[in-house]
Amino acid sequence: MDTGSSLQNRVPxxxxxxxxxxxxxxARLAQVSPSTxxxxxxxxxxxxxxxxxxxxxxxxxxxxxxxxxxxxxxxxSSKVVSIxxxxxxxxxxxxxxxxxQAELAAEGLQVILGHSEYGExxxxxxxxxxxxWAPAAVVxxxxxxxAETRKLLQASGVPVVEMWEIGGEPVDMAVGFSHPxxxxxxxxxxxxxxxxxxxxxxxxxxxxxxxxKRASGFAEEAKRAAEHVTCEVINHPxxxxxxxxxxxxxxxxxxxxxxxxxxxxxxxIALGALFECQRQGIPIPDTIAVVGFxxxxxxxxxxxxxxxxxxxxxxxxxxxxxxxxxxxxxxxxAGASRIIDTGHVLIxxxxx
Amino acid sequence: MDTGSSLQNRVPxxxxxxxxxxxxxxARLAQVSPSTxxxxxxxxxxxxxxxxxxxxxxxxxxxxxxxxxxxxxxxxSSKVVSIxxxxxxxxxxxxxxxxxQAELAAEGLQVILGHSEYGExxxxxxxxxxxxWAPAAVVxxxxxxxAETRKLLQASGVPVVEMWEIGGEPVDMAVGFSHPxxxxxxxxxxxxxxxxxxxxxxxxxxxxxxxxKRASGFAEEAKRAAEHVTCEVINHPxxxxxxxxxxxxxxxxxxxxxxxxxxxxxxxIALGALFECQRQGIPIPDTIAVVGFxxxxxxxxxxxxxxxxxxxxxxxxxxxxxxxxxxxxxxxxAGASRIIDTGHVLIxxxxx
DNA sequence: TGCATCTATCATAGCGCTACGATGAACTCG
DNA sequence: CGAGTTCATCGTAGCGCTATGATAGATGCA
Numbered sequence: 150m151d152t153g154s155s156l157q158n159r160v161p162x163x164x165x166x167x168x169x170x171x172x173x174x175x176a177r178l179a180q181v182s183p184s185t186x187x188x189x190x191x192x193x194x195x196x197x198x199x200x201x202x203x204x205x206x207x208x209x210x211x212x213x214x215x216x217x218x219x220x221x222x223x224x225x226s227s228k229v230v231s232i233x234x235x236x237x238x239x240x241x242x243x244x245x246x247x248x249x250q251a252e253l254a255a256e257g258l259q260v261i262l263g264h265s266e267y268g269e270x271x272x273x274x275x276x277x278x279x280x281x282w283a284p285a286a287v288v289x290x291x292x293x294x295x296a297e298t299r300k301l302l303q304a305s306g307v308p309v310v311e312m313w314e315i316g317g318e319p320v321d322m323a324v325g326f327s328h329p330x331x332x333x334x335x336x337x338x339x340x341x342x343x344x345x346x347x348x349x350x351x352x353x354x355x356x357x358x359x360x361x362k363r364a365s366g367f368a369e370e371a372k373r374a375a376e377h378v379t380c381e382v383i384n385h386p387x388x389x390x391x392x393x394x395x396x397x398x399x400x401x402x403x404x405x406x407x408x409x410x411x412x413x414x415x416x417x418i419a420l421g422a423l424f425e426c427q428r429q430g431i432p433i434p435d436t437i438a439v440v441g442f443x444x445x446x447x448x449x450x451x452x453x454x455x456x457x458x459x460x461x462x463x464x465x466x467x468x469x470x471x472x473x474x475x476x477x478x479x480x481x482x483a484g485a486s487r488i489i490d491t492g493h494v495l496i497x498x499x500x501x
Numbered sequence: 502m503d504t505g506s507s508l509q510n511r512v513p514x515x516x517x518x519x520x521x522x523x524x525x526x527x528a529r530l531a532q533v534s535p536s537t538x539x540x541x542x543x544x545x546x547x548x549x550x551x552x553x554x555x556x557x558x559x560x561x562x563x564x565x566x567x568x569x570x571x572x573x574x575x576x577x578s579s580k581v582v583s584i585x586x587x588x589x590x591x592x593x594x595x596x597x598x599x600x601x602q603a604e605l606a607a608e609g610l611q612v613i614l615g616h617s618e619y620g621e622x623x624x625x626x627x628x629x630x631x632x633x634w635a636p637a638a639v640v641x642x643x644x645x646x647x648a649e650t651r652k653l654l655q656a657s658g659v660p661v662v663e664m665w666e667i668g669g670e671p672v673d674m675a676v677g678f679s680h681p682x683x684x685x686x687x688x689x690x691x692x693x694x695x696x697x698x699x700x701x702x703x704x705x706x707x708x709x710x711x712x713x714k715r716a717s718g719f720a721e722e723a724k725r726a727a728e729h730v731t732c733e734v735i736n737h738p739x740x741x742x743x744x745x746x747x748x749x750x751x752x753x754x755x756x757x758x759x760x761x762x763x764x765x766x767x768x769x770i771a772l773g774a775l776f777e778c779q780r781q782g783i784p785i786p787d788t789i790a791v792v793g794f795x796x797x798x799x800x801x802x803x804x805x806x807x808x809x810x811x812x813x814x815x816x817x818x819x820x821x822x823x824x825x826x827x828x829x830x831x832x833x834x835a836g837a838s839r840i841i842d843t844g845h846v847l848i849x850x851x852x853x
Numbered sequence: 854t855g856c857a858t859c860t861a862t863c864a865t866a867g868c869g870c871t872a873c874g875a876t877g878a879a880c881t882c883g
Numbered sequence: 884c885g886a887g888t889t890c891a892t893c894g895t896a897g898c899g900c901t902a903t904g905a906t907a908g909a910t911g912c913a
Contacts, residue, residue: 172900
């Protein structure tokens with residue numbers, strides 16, 4: 150209708166706000182074209198020092214902040230890595246996410262976080278929105294996912310790293326360790342300490358498949374290793390907390406009166422068991438030996454100090470970052486190098 | 502040069518890959534225009550049931566995943582909330598972030614995470630990249646930021662929530678509690694228990710301003726409350742761990758031989774102190790009363806159970822989410838309602 | 854001096870989507 | 884029965900940036 154009349158040469162005819170300082174503004178002030186500014190931002194060496202200085206000055210004068218959303222769209226790859234963990238409240242994953250975030254941030258990558266709460270459907274929804282960001286990579290926890298999740302990921306063509314578990318076929322890449330082996334290590338250690346009535350105390354194993362695998366590795370090793378060994382697996386349906394550990398120990402004592410060794414699926418549970426023994430006056434390790442998992446903050450300092458299996462969430466984070474960065478820099482890991490075993494270490498302390 | 506000759510009607514003349522299933526593809530298959538698809542995605546009720554069904558079918562046939570990067574650019578507001586915490590390894594922040602993530606995810610908002618590691622410069626860099634995503638909101642920890650950070654945030658016009666601290670002037674909104682008050686509560690509790698030689702055990706207080714404020718609130722209350730009260734603040738330069746707690750307790754005993762009460766800036770430190778007392782055969786609370794902070798997982802179950810101050814990271818997360826969502830839905834909180842005091846609760850248990 | 858080779862810079866076409874305004878068709882009602 | 888209203892749908896101009904190829908100048912070499 151109106152052709153943009155009157156005084157203002159810039160009638161706000163169309164579209165939204167135009168507050169933001171854009172690359173155009175910087176270019177105008179620095180007396181260069183927008184492309185040069187863009188080039189300077191991505192590859193400063195390709196721009197003459199004079200122009201570069203001018204641009205830098207303009208950027209700081211205007212307080213320009215590049216719009217990564219626009220950049221991501223134009224470049225068809227946003228500088229984002231999507232991480233999906235069961236829960237960040239879990240110290241294991243907190244450690245991994247923390248390390249991963251730090252490593253990726255150093256390369257200018259942002260971390261987008263999601264919590265699946267151990268639910269496959271929830272994970273699927275998270276993967277869906279994750280992919281909607283055209284991420285540089287997607288990081289998942291474990292190897293168990295819904296069929297739809299796998300399909301989505303495969304179809305997207307985005308690099309995928311599954312962490313904290315190996316021993317199955319990953320969608321793309323995997324960094325972690327074998328959970329059955331962890332369980333087996335714990336069992337072997339207890340058997341070596343001449344324990345014959347042992348139990349695995351776990352929590353939420355109906356959902357936490359990895360904990361369940363540690364339990365079955367434990368049970369199988371116990372069965373294989375020797376005759377006249379009693380072995381039970383006891384599950385607490387709620388979260389893995391110190392309180393759950395106390396409950397589980399009481400329950401184990403009811404089921405196995407001559408209990409002399411336990412492995413816990415988590416150091417929090419082990420700590421709860423320690424406390425419960427102290428309450429009941431059961432000497433550790435004399436009567437019951439305790440092996441934990443996780444080597445958490447308190448495990449070296451508690452009384453008695455806790456024998457535990459350290460999976461190294463830190464190392465997992467570092468390796469995941471390495472794989473992702475390698476992928477971004479063009480190297481396509483193939484074959485066996487797509488699966489990295491970070492192993493586990495049994496740290497013997499006073500509780501066994 | 503070449504005009505796009507030969508067999509292929511779609512020579513890859515210009516630009517990048519065009520693999521992705523776009524809204525155009527969906528529109529084509531569903532026999533509607535792209536705008537209708539977009540409308541359907543954002544407001545299904547505005548589209549006729551017939552067209553909607555057709556579109557839904559097309560989406561699932563093609564496995565279409567909308568590109569939020571493009572959407573964010575077009576709408577000038579990406580569906581992202583940037584959260585910057587000192588460290589996710591800290592159980593407090595893990596809890597808050599977890600809750601916040603869950604609440605925001607329910608409204609279709611993604612969380613982008615950054616760790617400042619208690620560094621103001623690092624925080625500034627994080628804020629800069631955070632703003633580069635044109636986020637729907639930015640969430641920071643605490644009220645202490647570099648001048649440049651504040652300027653950046655103010656200039657951006659993005660809603661900002663500072664959490665885990667109130668008692669100063671926020672950039673925009675704040676949700677948290679008063680740290681000096683927490684310290685004072687701890688001091689009052691110890692004094693009420695007739696303790697007269699008390700100490701505050703903290704870690705990393707040169708960087709963790711909030712812990713430092715708890716300490717000074719503690720010291721001031723002790724000074725104010727009564728004469729002939731000895732009060733020391735002892736700092737461990739490293740991270741707040743159980744081990745640091747043991748060290749700090751030993752140090753406190755050296756400095757104050759007749760020590761009879763301590764407040765710890767963190768339950769991990771308190772647990773370390775508990776363990777150290779147990780090792781040295783010091784009865785708790787008879788000889789030394791212990792107050793913690795955080796009400797962590799183990800605090801109710803340890804021996805003796807820990808008197809502690811609960812700040813409720815959960816509640817903070819919920820309130821932050823509420824503020825953000827209100828802002829997105831157009832309500833602009835003003836005045837006092839921009840600052841929410843979540844308070845703190847002292848939970849008395851066996852350690853005092 | 855003439856022509857090929859660099860180098861620094863630029864113009865421009867999208868990236869995939871949303872929001873705006875417009876267009877008909879269907880419906881209402883005096 | 885025609886003017887006004889509502890409703891579903893559409894066409895299209897950007898959002899701010901990057902990547903591509905083009906264009907001048909500067910330089911090299913015969």
